[in-house]
Amino acid sequence: MKEILKKCEYIWKETTQRSTITRKIIELVCYSIILILIITSYSVLSLKSFKSELLNSIHAEIVQINPNNDIPNALIVEQLLEQDENFNHQENALFHSIVNLNEEKIKLTQKHEEIFLRNIIILAMTAILLSVLLSLKIIVRIRNNIFRLSTKISEVTQAIVEDKVLISEGLTINSSDEFTNLSDKIIEMIDVLLLDIERRKKLEQDLEKLATIDELTGAFNRKKWEEMLNIEIERTHxxxxxxxxxxxxxxxxKSINDTYGHDTGDLVLREVVTTVKKEIRTLDFLCRIGGEEFAILCPDTNHNQVINLAERVRESIENYYFSQVDKVTISLGVSQFKTSDDKSKFIKRADLALYKSKRNGRNQVNS
Incomplete structure (x- = not known):
């Protein structure tokens, strides 16, 4: 160090004899050297201080290990240094283990969070799917129930419009909520309405029967005869x-009534009507127009057809076994409607034909 300072002093003296620029450069170099020397000196002092502290710590450990103040040998110092180094290595290893453990915990936590999030998403999607399916099922059931109710209401409405008798049937509603209460009330109302329609229809039929059916024989009465005769004549025109x-x-x-009584006469009338109904067609109208006088109105029937029908009727009565009398016969008159006829002429010809049958011995057909 002293030699370096002497050389710097020598260089300084030399620079005083040189040019200004050269002197400045040499001054800068000298300052730099001096700065380097100062830093180096400080480093050396710091190293000595560190060694001193290290030795003091080693001395303290030696004192703990060797309380008798025995002078330690070099082996003991090496062992202490080695133990200190091992302790540093163990400390570093423990630190790295803790870091690794924390990293594993972080990774495990992140994995659990991912699994939890995935499960939440799956549960949410399942809940949404179940909600949609349940909603669709409820909607389908409600629509089916509404369709059943609408169909039933339409049937009732149609029955009312067409004046038909609709049989009341049980209507099952697959529901257990407010809709059931409403549907039950509607069904109850429909049943009551159906019963009312059925009663009304039966009443109408009874009234019509009283108004159009002869109570004793079951044939159409005089009023129905007049009505159907007008209808068929108009249709024919x-x-x-x-x-x-x-x-x-x-x-x-008359002799039957006088001989056997009116009860037997009434029975003969009923049996005659029952027998004649078996021979005529469904489109023909059998009417009682007097006491023992009847008429058969035959639509869409020509002269030969009505003659054949009249003969079948006559033969059926002639061959029928009456329970209270020995034998009963009938006399028949036939006419066919002409375009120039009115109701009176049409009936008059049939009456004349009937009288002809009676004059000619009864139990026969004439036209």
Whole structure:
């Protein structure tokens, strides 16, 4: 160090004899050297201080290990230094283990969070799917129930419009909520309405029967006869179709009443009507127009057809076994409607034919 300072002093003296620029450069170099020397000196002092502290700590450990103040040998110092180094290594290893453990905990936590989030998403999607399915099921059930109710209401409405009798049937509603209460009330109302319609229809039928059916024989009465005769004559004029008429009465019916009584006479009337109904068609109208006098109105029937029908009716009565009397016969008159006819002429010809049958010996057909 002293030699370096002497050289710097020598260089300083030399620079005083040189040029200004050169002197400045040399001054800068000298300052730099001096600064380096100062830093180096400070480093050396710091190293000595560190060694001193290290030795003091080692001395303290030696004192703890060797309380008798024995002078330690070099082996003991090396062992202490080695133990200190091992302790540093263990400390570093423990630190790294803690860091690794924390990293593993962080990774495990992140993995659990991912699993938890995935499970939440799956549960949410499942809940949404179940909600949609349940909603669809409820909607389908409600629509089916509404469809059943609408169908039933339409049937009732149609029955009312067409004046039909609709049988009340049980209507099952697959629900257990407010809709059930409403549907039950509607069903109850429908049932009451159906019963009312059924009663009204039966009443109408009873009234119509009283108004159009002869109570004793079951044939149509005089009022229905007049109504159907007008209808069929008008239809014949409109469509230019055939229309024929049979008028008959029971031969010697007064003597039956006088001989066997009116109860037997009434029974004969009923049995005659029952027998004649088996021979005529469904479109023919059998009417009781007097005491023992009947008429058969035959739509869409020509002269030959009505003659054949009248003969079948006559034969059926002749061959029928009456329970209270020995034998009953009928006389029949037939006419066919003409375009120039009115109701009176049409009936008059059939009456004349009936009288002809009676004059000619009864139990026969004439036209």
């Amino acid at each position: 409109r469509n230019e179709q055939n229309l024929s008429l049979i008028i008959f009465d029971i031969d010697f019916f």
